[in-house]
Amino acid sequence: MKHLLLQAINRYAQEQPHKTALRGVDQSLNYHQLAKRILWLSQSFQDKRIQRLALHGQNSIDLAVADIAAWCSDIPCIPLPTFFSPQQISHCVRDSQPDLILTDQPDSFASFMPHTYSEIPLFELNSLTALRCLSHPRQIPPIPLETCKITYTSGTTGEPKGVCLSSQAIEEVMQTLLEASQGSRNEQHLCLLPLSTLLENIGGLYTPLLAGATTHLYPPRHLGMADLRQINCRVVLETIQRHHITTTILVPHLLHVLCAELSAAHEKSPATLRFIAVGGAVMPSALLEWAHQLGLPVYEGYGLSECASVICLNTPQASRRGSVGKPLPHIRVKLAEDGEVLVKGALFSGYLGSPITPTSDWWNTGDLGRMDEEGYLYIHGRKKHMFITSQGRNISPEWIEREFIAHPDIAQIVVFGEGKPWPIALIVPRQGEEPESSRPPLSHTLHTINQRLPEYARIRAWLLSPCPLTPSNGMLTTNGRPRRDAIWAYFGDKLAALEPVDFIHYAA
Structure with missing residues (x-):
């Protein structure tokens, strides 16, 4: 071949x-x-x-x-x-x-x-x-004959699933990524995500080499990222400056840490950076605005393992804030009647050991979204995460979480509300450098953010988690999404017992 x-x-x-x-x-x-x-x-x-x-x-x-x-x-x-x-x-x-x-x-x-x-x-x-x-x-x-890579995705529940990808699907993605990002031989790409992550594997290794560029590969400890709960982003910035890095790929959490480091030092984006792709989780609008104020060339995208990573991407030629960009040329996107995103093109060959295989028809992504008149896609959240309050309101938890996670005092938040009159949340506060006493109470922070939301979507009660949510404790998927069933199984009794009060509850 x-x-x-x-x-x-x-x-x-x-x-x-x-x-x-x-x-x-x-x-x-x-x-x-x-x-x-x-x-x-x-x-x-x-x-x-x-x-x-x-x-x-x-x-x-x-x-x-x-x-x-x-x-x-x-x-x-x-x-x-x-x-x-x-x-x-x-x-x-x-x-x-x-x-x-x-x-x-x-x-x-x-x-x-x-x-x-x-x-x-x-x-x-x-x-x-x-x-x-x-x-x-x-x-x-057995695996499909054309399989060249089996990438495991844990999803939000159950054991990891092996997604079988063909050379053709991967090559289609890396070619269109190269064109969309306007990559050249002059690029210096810094891999900040693990190569075992499909997005970094294709976008950070294959695509730069296809262009004749240079990829920088360093272990996390060399980048100040040995502990993801305490990232030393100064080391990342020094690496970018030392090697004149032009492109990198981030998840929203890393972008938040990078913005915080630049803001604290009263600095702007390193001059050599020209393209930062961000994906893997919901992007708070406030975080995107913060990044642009600092001059960071951030372009949000959207993808799935089943589509060999990237489906849509904002680019220097075509970008719209709040969207995940337009579909790349190798793939087609449309919406079902209920708003579910459907895709066709560069699909996986099947799941390892499963009879479920894609057909020539449209693949249901499980994500809800909308598309504007110019073809930009906006993702609202996962279809299966939608809950209905006792007031009859259909709410996507990711919509609420996106507003709260951009605040510097909140590291993680997971929202529930099925059958409740109002949304409730599990919260992991962000550990900042400033003393706890110098910060406003968390209740004040939540009240401020709630004002941006309609009355029916405001968080009225919350629980503080005693520890961060991580893949190792089973509370996050490998790409940073909350495993809602596992979180509810552990904290559900305490969350269900919450009443709308003005003080903070602590998990035991």
């Missing part, structure tokens, strides 16, 4: 052999070296007769090269997010049955899969340990 990305890398190995393709903490590869490394590793995979490869590690050059080499060898690649719990990792491995795992954390596998995989030498990669499956013969679940 001809691979568009490999063809581009080989072409640049001839045209610009000394141009840096990948830059890490203590090494870099130019395009000539990258092409040779891919060839060597592809041959090694073939010699070992690898059928499925799983990757588990922090961002690094070795991880990126292994990913590309697997794709170019027609070996399905299975990224295993490091932020998955051991139970989730174990499920993904049992579900996908890779015969080789490359990881920079071999001890974590030994703790919960001690008799399944054994270490073998793989001299092409210095920072990753190779674990070969010991159990033969294995029950290998």
Whole structure:
């Protein structure tokens, strides 16, 4: 099979052999070296007769090269997010049955899969340990023939699902992303999200290499992001300035931290930054406005794993605040009668081990939205999250959450209200640098934000969470969305007992 990305890398190995393709903490590869490394590793995979490869590690050059080499060898690649719990990792491995795992954390596998995989030498990669499956013969679940990547999405409930993607779907997305972002060989892209995240994998690794640009790959600790609850965004800004970074991809939480750091230092956006794509969760309008005031070139987008990541994107040529942009050229979007977003084009090939497969008809995304007369899409929230109050009002919780999460005193908020006369919320306050006594009471903050909402949508009672909501404690999905069923199962009794009062309730 001809691979568009490999063809581009080989072409640049001839045209610009000394141009840096990948830059890490203590090494870099130019395009000539990258092409040779891919060839060597592809041959090694073939010699070992690898059928499925799983990757588990922090961002690094070795991880990126292994990913590309697997794709170019027609070996399905299975990224295993490091932020998955051991139970989730174990499920993904049992579900996908890779015969080789490359990881920079071999001890974590030994703790919960001690008799399944054994270490073998793989001299092409210095920072990753190779674990070969010991159990033969294995029950290998079938996958669609065209599958090149199995990306796991935890959704909001249940165990992670393996989304099978074809080379054609991924190539269509990276080509249109390159065109939409007006990328060139001059780009310096900084990966701030894990490569196991499909958006960063395609938008931050494949797309810059397709353009002949440079991708910077550093582990979280090198970027001041070892603890996502206490991100040192000054380190991120220094990295951007030192390497003249032009593009990056953020989730709204990272954008908020970046805005807060710039504001506290009375600074504006680094001059070299020209394109910041933001997606993965709802974008508060106030956060977007804050970013633009600081000069940050933020462009909100929208996508799904089932559509090989990006569906819509605001761009320098066509942008409208509050929207997620227009559909990219490779995909079509329309709305159902109830407002659900339907898509066609670059769809996944099916879920691993599931009879559910997309057809040639429109795919139901499960998201509610509207489209204006010029084709810009606006997302309101998940269809299944909609609740009806006892007053008969249909409310999307994401709409309310979007207003509150932009406030600097609120780190996280999850809204409920089914059958209640008013919405209720679980809140995680933001830990700021200023003393607690210098801040206004949270009740004052909530009252101020409530004034922006109609009476029926105002939060009348709330509960403070004793800890942040994270993927590791089962309260968030891997891309940062709240797992509402899990949150309600844990806090539901206390939330249901709340009455509309003016003081704050604390969870035990």
